[in-house]
Each structure stands twice: as C-alpha cells, then as structure tokens.
Amino acid sequence: MIEFDQVTKSYTQRGARPGGPVHALHEVSLSVGESEIFGVVGESGSGKSTLLRMVNALELPSSGAITVNGVNLAALRPRDRRAQRRRIGMIFQQFNLLANKTVLANVALPLNLHQRLGGLAERGLGSRERPGADAPSADRAREMLDFVNMGAQASKHPAQLSGGEKQRVAIARALVNEPDILLCDEPTSSLDSQHTDEVMATLLRVRAEMGTSILLVSHELDVIRGACDRSAILESGRLTGIAEIARLQARESFESYSERARKYLEGDQE
Numbered sequence: 001m002i003e004f005d006q007v008t009k010s011y012t013q014r015g016a017r018p019g020g021p022v023h024a025l026h027e028v029s030l031s032v033g034e035s036e037i038f039g040v041v042g043e044s045g046s047g048k049s050t051l052l053r054m055v056n057a058l059e060l061p062s063s064g065a066i067t068v069n070g071v072n073l074a075a076l077r078p079r080d081r082r083a084q085r086r087r088i089g090m091i092f093q094q095f096n097l098l099a100n101k102t103v104l105a106n107v108a109l110p111l112n113l114h115q116r117l118g119g120l121a122e123r124g125l126g127s128r129e130r131p132g133a134d135a136p137s138a139d140r141a142r143e144m145l146d147f148v149n150m151g152a153q154a155s156k157h158p159a160q161l162s163g164g165e166k167q168r169v170a171i172a173r174a175l176v177n178e179p180d181i182l183l184c185d186e187p188t189s190s191l192d193s194q195h196t197d198e199v200m201a202t203l204l205r206v207r208a209e210m211g212t213s214i215l216l217v218s219h220e221l222d223v224i225r226g227a228c229d230r231s232a233i234l235e236s237g238r239l240t241g242i243a244e245i246a247r248l249q250a251r252e253s254f255e256s257y258s259e260r261a262r263k264y265l266e267g268d269q270e
C-alpha cells in the first residue's frame with residue numbers, strides 16, 4: 001500500500017553560514033500494509049514529520065522512490081498529485097480546525113472543496129449555483145461526527161470543545177472523503193491521558209470498521225505500543241529498525257480511562 005524504496009530527502013542548509021545538505025531521511029526502505037497501524041518513533045529532528053509528509057507528496061524524495069497504491073508519487077503531474085492527496089487524510093498535533101466555523105462545517109469542508117474542484121468544475125457550475133449542493137455533504141459530515149461520538153456537538157464551535165473532542169472532530173474531517181490512508185502527526189501530544197485514550201480508541205475503531213491504513217508519528221512510546229502493529233525507529237534520518245508490537249497488548253491498552261484508573265487504583269494492573 002505504501003512503499004519507501006531507498007528514500008533520501010536532503011535539504012540545503014540556509015542561514016548566515018550555510019553548510020552542506022541536511023539528510024532529513026537517508027536511504028529509508030519500508031512498507032506499510034492495508035489496514036495496518038504503523039508507527040514512526042524517533043527523537044526530535046530524526047525525520048518523522050518528513051517521512052509522513054512524503055506519503056502525501058507534500059515533499060518529494062531527493063533520491064529513491066515512494067509508491068502509494070502502486071503509484072510512484074514523483075511521476076505524477078502536479079494536478080494528479082493533488083487528486084492523490086485528497087485520497088489521504090491527515091491529522092495534526094494542533095488539530096487545525098477553523099475557529100470561525102461550526103464543528104459540522106469543519107467536517108464538511110473537504111467534501112465541499114472536493115465537489116467544487118471536481119464534479120462541479122467539470123459541469124462548469126459553482127456550488128452556489130446548484131440548488132441543495134451542500135445537503136449531501138451535511139449528511140455525510142453528520143455520519144462521520146456520529147462515528148467519532150461528536151454528533152451531539154455539531155453546532156458548537158471549536159473553542160467550546162476539549163482537546164480530545166477537537167481531535168475527534170479532526171479525525172471525522174480527515175475521513176469524510178473516505179481516504180484509504182490516514183496520516184497522524186503527533187495526534188495526542190497536546191492531550192492528557194484521558195483524551196489520549198479516547199482519541200486512540202477512535203483510531204483503532206477507524207481501522208477496525210473502515211479498514212483504513214494508519215501511519216502514526218509520535219514521541220509517546222506508550223501510544224505507539226498501545227495501537228500499532230509495527231513501528232519504524234528513526235535516528236538522524238536513518239531507519240535503525242522496525243519493531244513488531246504484540247497485538248494482544250495493543251487491544252488491551254485503550255480501555256476507557258475510568259476502567260484503567262479503577263484497575264490501577266485497585267491494584268489489578270500487570
């Protein structure tokens with residue numbers, strides 16, 4: 001599904017005393033399977049975000065090749081690259097929701113954009129000219145909000161939500177176009193443990209019910225261990241290994257916070 005073949009990404013150092021190229025990634029080869037949850041761990045600056053951004057062609061390799069669903073990203077024309085990108089969802093540490101839009105409008109946004117750029121363009125119509133153009137988007141957005149248990153908060157604005165709720169809305173938005181890959185860049189790094197568990201339980205459900213492949217960058221080893229099947233370990237842009245993570249543990253780790261708290265406080269913890 002996602003293949004990195006000897007991928008190197010170099011940047012030219014800028015600044016007062018420019019030096020040689022920085023290898024953000026150096027000859028990285030890995031593959032991520034269908035419906036797999038694949039982690040990426042490493043210290044700050046090890047190349048995690050670069051790797052993630054390369055999957056949706058926000059960055060292209062300096063050498064080597066990346067194929068997604070059999071398509072070599074570097075060979076795509078810019079327009080096809082944008083189309084390919086719409087088939088990949090992404091969530092971020094800071095949620096990136098639009099503050100002046102309701103939860104529902106945030107989730108519907110990619111659908112409306114997709115319609116404007118796609119089918120409507122072909123017919124030479126803007127969505128304002130088409131009666132009821134937004135209605136199917138609203139239905140689909142509501143469906144996704146229900147999926148992340150945020151249906152009751154559809155008319156709120158992001159500022160009225162907790163961090164965990166914002167991230168679940170961001171997940172709904174990332175999945176509204178039914179992508180087969182979801183990229184997660186430090187999705188729980190600004191959340192407390194209760195909200196981390198809610199978000200991770202949601203991601204496990206996304207994989208179980210939608211079959212989405214998930215690439216999860218995190219510096220939180222517990223999060224990786226609790227959710228991923230395997231994880232790449234990066235050090236200074238090099239892949240130092242791919243850890244196999246026991247599946248049994250993964251299923252047990254994201255019980256509800258209260259369940260874990262009760263077990264822990266009552267001493268029922270391994």
Ligand SMILES: Nc1ncnc2c1ncn2[C@@H]1O[C@H](COP(=O)(O)OP(=O)(O)OP(=O)(O)O)[C@@H](O)[C@H]1O
Nearest residue numbers: 011022023024042043044045046047048049050051
């Ligand atoms: N656009 C850029 N221009 C120049 N150097 C860059 C650029 N993007 C990343 N780098 C460099 O590439 C290396 C890897 O960066 P990257 O952001 O991928 O690491 P990371 O593991 O995600 O770090 P963090 O955990 O701090 O976000 C770093 O040395 C970084 O400074």
